[in-house]
Amino acid sequence: MRPELLPRLVMASANPHKVEEITLVLEGLVSLKARPTDVPDVVEDGDTLEDNARLKAVAICEATGSSAVADDTGLEVDALSGAPGVHSARYAFAEGMGAGEGDSVANIERLLRELAGVAPSRRTARFRTVALVRHPDGSEIIATGTVEGRIAEQPLGDRGFGYDSVFMPVEGNGKTFAEMGDEKHSISHRGRAFRDLARRLNCS
Numbered sequence: 001m002r003p004e005l006l007p008r009l010v011m012a013s014a015n016p017h018k019v020e021e022i023t024l025v026l027e028g029l030v031s032l033k034a035r036p037t038d039v040p041d042v043v044e045d046g047d048t049l050e051d052n053a054r055l056k057a058v059a060i061c062e063a064t065g066s067s068a069v070a071d072d073t074g075l076e077v078d079a080l081s082g083a084p085g086v087h088s089a090r091y092a093f094a095e096g097m098g099a100g101e102g103d104s105v106a107n108i109e110r111l112l113r114e115l116a117g118v119a120p121s122r123r124t125a126r127f128r129t130v131a132l133v134r135h136p137d138g139s140e141i142i143a144t145g146t147v148e149g150r151i152a153e154q155p156l157g158d159r160g161f162g163y164d165s166v167f168m169p170v171e172g173n174g175k176t177f178a179e180m181g182d183e184k185h186s187i188s189h190r191g192r193a194f195r196d197l198a199r200r201l202n203c204s
Helices: 016-026 049-064 104-114 189-203
Strands: 008-011 031-033 068-077 124-134 140-151 167-169
Touching (some): 016 031, 016 068, 016 189, 049 068, 049 124, 049 140, 140 189
Parallel strands (some): 008 031, 008 068
Antiparallel strands (some): 068 124, 124 140
């Protein structure tokens, strides 16, 4: 499709790691514009991943008057009854550990502490991403991507961000996301969600 015919979206995320991943996945499928620097951060206090994605997309859509795209991701660990889930970015902070939102090291430390002594066969988990486009007329397009895996007993690899160093996807041949290169994007939750979102946008 010619570039001028691609769907145009303003990104809600200012996280450089997320922006890089989303841009790689959507290259040639969607025309992306960076989040305006003068738009304040949105408080992500929704009860679900979809709620948080909507809060961010609505804020950017209203601030710019353009269609906006946002996402939220949660790590769901079966042995922890689905935690940290929607609280993944604030997992350590919620326990008063002195860490702020997005403190990956503290989040991972808490996760591994909670799973201490849990056998590898019971460390099953999944990443789930909800990607959402909000149009100025109030209509929305929503897509979800999920990848199954398990939690490693210690961080492995130095790529990626968030919980990537302890998440071993089923399709990863024993590697964590942080040990992978660009092949991560073909199997990741975020890649799956945004490819589905692009398909829905181009079919609408």
